[in-house]
Amino acid sequence: MTTTSVTRQTADSPALHYYVVHDGAGVPEGLLVEEFLLAADYSTVGLVSGGWSRPEGRWYEASATSWRIRVDAVLRKRVTPVGRPAAAALYQNLCGADLPDEDAVRAFFGASPAQPPPSSLRLSDSGPRPGFRETRVYRILFTDELSADGLAALSEAWQMPITGDPADPEVRVLGEVRRQVSGDAFRWELRRVAAGAAYGLDVTCDLLGERDEAVGVLLRGLTTQMRQQGMIPVTVDRFR
Template identity: 45%
Template sequence: MATEIHPYAGAAVAAPYALDYYLVLPDRPSDETPADGIVVEEFVLADDHTAIGLDSAGWIAADGDWWSSAAFARGMRRDPELRRRVVAVPRRDAEVVYRRLGGGELPGEAALRSRFHDREPLGEPPLILNSPEVPDGFHDKRVYRVLFAGRLGRDQLAHLRAIWRMTLSDDFEDPRTRVAGTASLNVADDLFSWDLRRIGPGAAWSLDLTACLAGRSGDAVRPLLRELTTVMRHEGLIPVTIERFS
């Protein structure tokens, strides 16, 4: 049975879309050099909320210039050593670090988007594997997968359990266990549930979201996908793409 809507979910539905912010840490962080720079990203989404591209821009304090690099965006997801130095932060923290590193006031999001010049294309049109049976009371059922690079430890899983009121599998710590936990909620008349899933032992994770839609617009899908993705980012994972299976 779905829980009542969680406090974070209500905020997500009402909140405007925003960019993703990361700090790039030095090899040896210190109080004097908390970060080498900042990376800002945004998925380019199709009308059905799947990812068709990734825009990004970075700023390194040593150079003082903004740059855009699809290769760096790929490296954040493929290179464990680089990923270790990249930490997700809210915009307010990025503003503090940017100012502290001599950049002044962090540009607004419209200005940051103007620095996106090297888009990383993502995949093909949605792979609709089947037409699932739609439960009574709903007009549409969709299944999305948000794929993440990185690892989740016991503490991160416990935190996700608390945030999402997630039911963990009995053997959730076993790397051979595919579905580590499941959660659900209602947003208005729509029903959402998601599985936290391992993609290979220690290789990657996914969040598989099932959306049973009663309203015609499906307006809650995009902000909820974003909020769930943001929670995962702040547990140390980096989103790779958003796919749709049905």
């Protein structure tokens, strides 16, 4: 049964998602800070965010902007994914103050997502793979273009052989990775989706024990590594 309870990342989770916002001439003019709200199984149920604008000199609720950059390619070119240290350095440079801590930033997010939670995409309720207690399948969806350098960096970080020709528009799966962690088995495929307009990581988790924290750690880590290559996460859907 699917749960819809909403969780926020805790202090020991990776940082919130930070973006530098540029004006039409490419000059940095602010920050966008996002957080995905997660169900108990680590699938996405919402997206909230706050922004800071140098021209206005203030923070504001920005969930609508976050959703717009995922559907508007022109607007998307004005944002660049960064880590918190780069965001803090820019904030210090633009306004001469320390970037607020993450709890303070969350105060600008608003009380609820700008969009309703996505409908369930559970496509299969088949049993676990033999030898495991539970099998889950997720897709982490990303928008924007993955550069050749970005693909090479992911291949090196994941020790992932590139099995498909990136220059061939008919190729969908570009590589596959397998990992074993304390008896649990994980594998993910880097895949082109929507005729190459987006990318997905299709992640299969075969769980041996009762605990599933490793699933959340893996999904967040993969998302962070894709963001480091300029990709913008859209959602984490669970198919099984």
